[in-house]
Amino acid sequence: MAEQEEADIAPEETPGYKAPEMKSIEEIQNLDKEDESLVRYKQALLGAAAAGGNVGDSSDPRKVIVQKISLVVEGRDDFSLDLTGDISKLKERAITIKEGCEYRIKISFKIQHEIVSGLKYMQVVSRKGIRVDKSSYMVGSYGPSPNSHHYTTPVEEAPKGMLSRGHYSVKSKFTDDDKNIYLSWEWSFDIKKDWN
Numbered sequence: 001m002a003e004q005e006e007a008d009i010a011p012e013e014t015p016g017y018k019a020p021e022m023k024s025i026e027e028i029q030n031l032d033k034e035d036e037s038l039v040r041y042k043q044a045l046l047g048a049a050a051a052g053g054n055v056g057d058s059s060d061p062r063k064v065i066v067q068k069i070s071l072v073v074e075g076r077d078d079f080s081l082d083l084t085g086d087i088s089k090l091k092e093r094a095i096t097i098k099e100g101c102e103y104r105i106k107i108s109f110k111i112q113h114e115i116v117s118g119l120k121y122m123q124v125v126s127r128k129g130i131r132v133d134k135s136s137y138m139v140g141s142y143g144p145s146p147n148s149h150h151y152t153t154p155v156e157e158a159p160k161g162m163l164s165r166g167h168y169s170v171k172s173k174f175t176d177d178d179k180n181i182y183l184s185w186e187w188s189f190d191i192k193k194d195w196n
Contacts, residue, residue: 118177
């Protein structure tokens with residue numbers, strides 16, 4: 001059973017897609033040095049890293065730090081889960097979602113030290129041990145930055161009706177093209193007739 005759950009949230013392969021070869025920031029800067037517009041573009045893209053600065057905490061070797069996941073509903077305050085501390089208890093604190101409401105999921109993360117390509121957010125939603133949904137979102141490629149990046153999923157509608165109400169478990173992963181797993185966590189939500 002555990003093997004099936006791991007297979008459910010494994011990254012899906014895109015036919016014909018080959019991940020780009022990993023290059024250091026220095027190698028990227030040395031490419032096409034004679035093209036001024038490309039040099040300016042790379043400086044804008046890489047920011048402080050292009051100026052030779054180390055972006056990020058030098059004592060922290062992680063390239064990607066996933067900071068929080070938020071439920072975004074228009075007209076309501078975002079409900080956020082902190083992913084920087086002890087994530088083992090997140091599944092015990094269920095988020096309430098009103099049936100039929102439109103929502104988005106927003107992920108906040110930080111990139112440090114080097115460029116990361118093909119970031120993906122994946123989740124598998126289960127109810128009473130049965131998978132009811134599987135989603136995979138291409139987040140994109142990012143250069144190191146002292147500022148946080150944010151990715152917001154397209155709008156989704158929560159199921160509605162008496163049979164859809166109840167408790168749901170979610171297994172989430174944040175990965176990249178090279179199948180590095182930057183964070184894997186579990187959380188939960190309850191679909192109710194109203195927000196309270």
